[in-house]
Amino acid sequence: MDLKKKRVTIYDIARALNLTASTVSRSLNNNSRINEDTRKLVIAKAREMNYRANSLASNLRKGKSQTIGIVVPRINQNFFSNVIAGIESITNEKNYNLIICQSNESHEKEIKCVNTLINQHVDCIVISVSAEGDDYTHLQNVIDHQIQLIQFDRVVEKIESLKVTNNNEEASREAVEHLIASGYRRIALLAGPQNLDIFRDRKAGYLKALRANKITIADELILDADTNNEHDAELIRRLFALPNPPDAIFASRDDFLALGVLEAANDLNLKVPEQLGICGYSNERFTRITSPSITTIDQFGVDMGKTIAQTYFDELDGKDEETAVATKTISIKPKLIVRSSTQRGK
Amino acid sequence: MDLKKKRVTIYDIARALNLTASTVSRSLNNNSRINEDTRKLVIAKAREMNYRANSLASNLRKGKSQTIGIVVPRINQNFFSNVIAGIESITNEKNYNLIICQSNESHEKEIKCVNTLINQHVDCIVISVSAEGDDYTHLQNVIDHQIQLIQFDRVVEKIESLKVTNNNEEASREAVEHLIASGYRRIALLAGPQNLDIFRDRKAGYLKALRANKITIADELILDADTNNEHDAELIRRLFALPNPPDAIFASRDDFLALGVLEAANDLNLKVPEQLGICGYSNERFTRITSPSITTIDQFGVDMGKTIAQTYFDELDGKDEETAVATKTISIKPKLIVRSSTQRGK
DNA sequence: CTGAAAGCGCTTACAG
DNA sequence: CTGAAAGCGCTTACAG
Numbered sequence: 001m002d003l004k005k006k007r008v009t010i011y012d013i014a015r016a017l018n019l020t021a022s023t024v025s026r027s028l029n030n031n032s033r034i035n036e037d038t039r040k041l042v043i044a045k046a047r048e049m050n051y052r053a054n055s056l057a058s059n060l061r062k063g064k065s066q067t068i069g070i071v072v073p074r075i076n077q078n079f080f081s082n083v084i085a086g087i088e089s090i091t092n093e094k095n096y097n098l099i100i101c102q103s104n105e106s107h108e109k110e111i112k113c114v115n116t117l118i119n120q121h122v123d124c125i126v127i128s129v130s131a132e133g134d135d136y137t138h139l140q141n142v143i144d145h146q147i148q149l150i151q152f153d154r155v156v157e158k159i160e161s162l163k164v165t166n167n168n169e170e171a172s173r174e175a176v177e178h179l180i181a182s183g184y185r186r187i188a189l190l191a192g193p194q195n196l197d198i199f200r201d202r203k204a205g206y207l208k209a210l211r212a213n214k215i216t217i218a219d220e221l222i223l224d225a226d227t228n229n230e231h232d233a234e235l236i237r238r239l240f241a242l243p244n245p246p247d248a249i250f251a252s253r254d255d256f257l258a259l260g261v262l263e264a265a266n267d268l269n270l271k272v273p274e275q276l277g278i279c280g281y282s283n284e285r286f287t288r289i290t291s292p293s294i295t296t297i298d299q300f301g302v303d304m305g306k307t308i309a310q311t312y313f314d315e316l317d318g319k320d321e322e323t324a325v326a327t328k329t330i331s332i333k334p335k336l337i338v339r340s341s342t343q344r345g346k
Numbered sequence: 347m348d349l350k351k352k353r354v355t356i357y358d359i360a361r362a363l364n365l366t367a368s369t370v371s372r373s374l375n376n377n378s379r380i381n382e383d384t385r386k387l388v389i390a391k392a393r394e395m396n397y398r399a400n401s402l403a404s405n406l407r408k409g410k411s412q413t414i415g416i417v418v419p420r421i422n423q424n425f426f427s428n429v430i431a432g433i434e435s436i437t438n439e440k441n442y443n444l445i446i447c448q449s450n451e452s453h454e455k456e457i458k459c460v461n462t463l464i465n466q467h468v469d470c471i472v473i474s475v476s477a478e479g480d481d482y483t484h485l486q487n488v489i490d491h492q493i494q495l496i497q498f499d500r501v502v503e504k505i506e507s508l509k510v511t512n513n514n515e516e517a518s519r520e521a522v523e524h525l526i527a528s529g530y531r532r533i534a535l536l537a538g539p540q541n542l543d544i545f546r547d548r549k550a551g552y553l554k555a556l557r558a559n560k561i562t563i564a565d566e567l568i569l570d571a572d573t574n575n576e577h578d579a580e581l582i583r584r585l586f587a588l589p590n591p592p593d594a595i596f597a598s599r600d601d602f603l604a605l606g607v608l609e610a611a612n613d614l615n616l617k618v619p620e621q622l623g624i625c626g627y628s629n630e631r632f633t634r635i636t637s638p639s640i641t642t643i644d645q646f647g648v649d650m651g652k653t654i655a656q657t658y659f660d661e662l663d664g665k666d667e668e669t670a671v672a673t674k675t676i677s678i679k680p681k682l683i684v685r686s687s688t689q690r691g692k
Numbered sequence: 693c694t695g696a697a698a699g700c701g702c703t704t705a706c707a708g
Numbered sequence: 709c710t711g712a713a714a715g716c717g718c719t720t721a722c723a724g
Contacts, residue, residue: 007491009701020711025703033709052491055465056411057701060402060716075430075446081422088448092455097462100421100446102434109438116443119401145353145398259635266637286632289605291612355717366695371719379693403717406700 008051017045028053059121067097068312069117071127073105073154073227077254078284079301080128083152086305087126094313096123105227107133114138117147124148124312129156131193131227148315150308153299154196162315163329164308168198171297171334172205172252173212175279178295180213182342184248184277188221188239190261192253199224202252202281221246225253232260240268248277248342255280255287258294262341278341292340299334307332354397363391374399405467413443414658415463417473419451419500419573423600424630425647426474429498432651433472440659442469451573453479460484463493470494470658475502477539477573494661496654499645500542508661509675510654514544517643517680518551518598519558521625524641526559528688530594530623534567534585536578536607538599545570548598548627567592571599578606586614594623594688601626601633604640608687624687638686645680653678 010024017024019042026034027042045051059065068091072080084100091098099122103110110130117125118141125142128151139159142149149161179187189206192199203222210217220242223235239246251258258280262272270276272292280287283298307330356370363370365388372380373388391397405411414437418426430446437444445468449456456476463471464487471488474497485505488495495507525533535552538545549568556563566588569581585592597604604626608618616622618638626633629644653676 007701011701021702022704022712023710025701026710029703035709038709050487050490052461052464054406054467054701055462056402056406056467057716058703060400060406060718061701061703063716065402074427075421076424076427078422081420084421085448085450097445097466098447099443101444104431115398116401119399120443121400121402141396144396263635286635289609289632289636291637353717357717367718368696368720369694371717372694375719381693384693400717403700404719406702407717407719409700 007054008046008049009054010051013042013045013049013051016049017041063121064123065097065121066095067099067120067122068124068126068309069099069101069113069120069122071101071103071110071113071117071125073103073128073130075100075102077282079153079282079299082301083128083305083308086302086307087309088305089302090306090309090313103130105130105132107135111138114142118142118145122147124150126150126152126308126312128152128154129196130154131196134195148312150312152304152308154198157197160327162311162327164304164311165329165331166198166299166304166334167331168201168334169205169208171336172202172250173209174205174336175252175281175295175297176206176209176250177213178336178338179248179250179277179279179342180209180215182248182273182277182344184342185215186218186221186244186246187215187248187250187277188246189223190235190239190249190251190253190257191222191224193226194224199253206250206252225257227253229256229260232257233264236261236264240264247275248279250279252281254282255284255294255296258296258341259286259290262290262294273341273344277344283337287337287339295339295342296337297334298337300332304332353400354395355400356397359388359391359395359397362395363387409467410469411443411467412441413445413466413468414470414472414655415445415447415459415466415468417447417449417456417459417463417471419449419474419476421446421448423628425499425628425645428647429474429651429654432648432653433655434651435648436652436655436659449476451476451478453481457484460488464488464491468493470496472496472498472654472658474498474500475542476500477542480541494658496658498650498654500544503543506673508657508673510650510657511675511677512544512645512650513677513679514547515551515554517682518548518596519555520551520682521598521627521641521643522552522555522596523559524682524684525594525596525623525625525688526555526561528594528619528623528690530688531561532564532567532590532592533561533594533596533623534592535569536581536585536595536597536599536603537568537570539572540570545599552596552598571603573599575602575606578603579610582607582610586610593621594625596625598627600628601630601640601642604642604687605632605636608636608640619687619690623690629683633683633685641685641688642683643680644683646678650678 010021014021014024027039101113136156152164155163191203249261265276280294280296283296287294287296356367360367360370373385447459482502498510501509537549595607626640626642629642633640633642
């Protein structure tokens, strides 16, 4: 047996069957006008010879890859893995491939991922940008290379593309309204990095709720977190060290931050929700099972993923030659999930 | 501006510079014997024209893709995402690309993923098989197509390939020894699907520990779980419904199962660890922060990922023409993490 | 150091 | 319904 055995190509099949590559190709792609017997013959032979199509070659020739590239900060965050699962559920049916990349919240790595995907000639790039960075020429580059760009969740407003977003402001407003309704009055905000729109929006929602209820906005109760969990403890400590500490904390960056708050409260022997209310963001799986369970906001990641994929295919089908790259924004409303960490007898 | 604008190729650059494609290609790949000035010229022009290499074309020509395909059951399980992160940390340096696929524990989907990767001409496929299924011709197929196969964690013994495994039996034995040392005597085992070696090994470790300590093995205390979390509750209920229920449960499939046990214990007002000891598997992030925190086993996913990638590159470098596809097994020892859920003043 | 030419494995107008 | 030929965008022996 050869060690340098080459893979079987359509020419090998053609030779074995006394046909041409054209006919083999047509048979394998079972379209066009091909004699049914010929087709069966070819397919049987291909199987027998353990033939595998070379996607590189066919994609090169066809000028498209039936592949969608996804770039997310982290694949193991509940929200992102849900979005990916949602996208997959649609692309599977359509026989599209997915290339998943994670930027690890690094702007540099994100650029690298995007460039690789451009080089791979993916048909579409779906991205939620990392927290770092403010230069987005790599996104513009996607568009310049005629690749459909779809931004989701963490979108860059100024880059025109398809966008699927959550209504973060509205969800946050609702969460804070709920805290107020539960009787909390000194509500702190642990916000996410303010260079991202979504975290600015969440802060806006918080402010809006306080104003609507005529609660004074205390600057010392508003702190911006970055995405590094290891810095969380310090921020939380700072809140509890205030002369007049908060009676509730809205950890609007994510549930991991809320978890840190819960741990800190335990260490300080603060009773949750009696002495401290806690609300997180993104409905991480563990929030249901901590003690007490944590009130949070569900972003419907799976639905969002489905919407993203569906939007792409709709765009593909309905594409009129007039439009260059499509731009449109679809907003999904997240849902407040009230659990024990914020429910007290007023 | 053209809507059907084509991408810039090396021919476009060559034309603009009055050179040939050969020279442009050589300059861009900055190897060979190229005049330094020519190279600079080409690179500058390429940047100016916003040129992007077409990986499809170059990979087709070179017959390799500098791409590694990964197939895991779920990308959002701590262990798997750690392994992926570990692999990435090495492949990043080497400028290799990663295509990540998830089988969602479906054997059918797994086969589809593997086939897609074969068609994409990846250089290597890294896989941890799904819980379903017992036909592994798709793995044999990888080898038959001269693609390096690396199995990890959930490996199929009979398929010869590189393998990176955890010593599951040893880790489980240690965990059960620890339970015994904490004074638990009726130790139940919630095992994973027994068609996978790793779960059989964990059961073997459990049995070994009991035997070594002369504790009677009670069949009614050993139940096999599948990978569907929704079935967990029923199994757990069955254990607690026994006339003589367990005083400790080793949820050897994973921490999510252990979490289910903890929830059930709470519902039944059983005190953990006093009345019930609980041990999980895989050191999921939440185990550190439940109340009580859960004793579990860390599999060093990141290290495992690094080992996998490193092994691949070693094999690549040291490859003598004599060896076909490399086969070798590397075993990593997991570590027991003792937390509150099993610590009682025996 | 640079060029001309072939070829990687496909698909698809163009003929017949 | 099938074939001959060109071409997708590269890389790389072979010359010079």
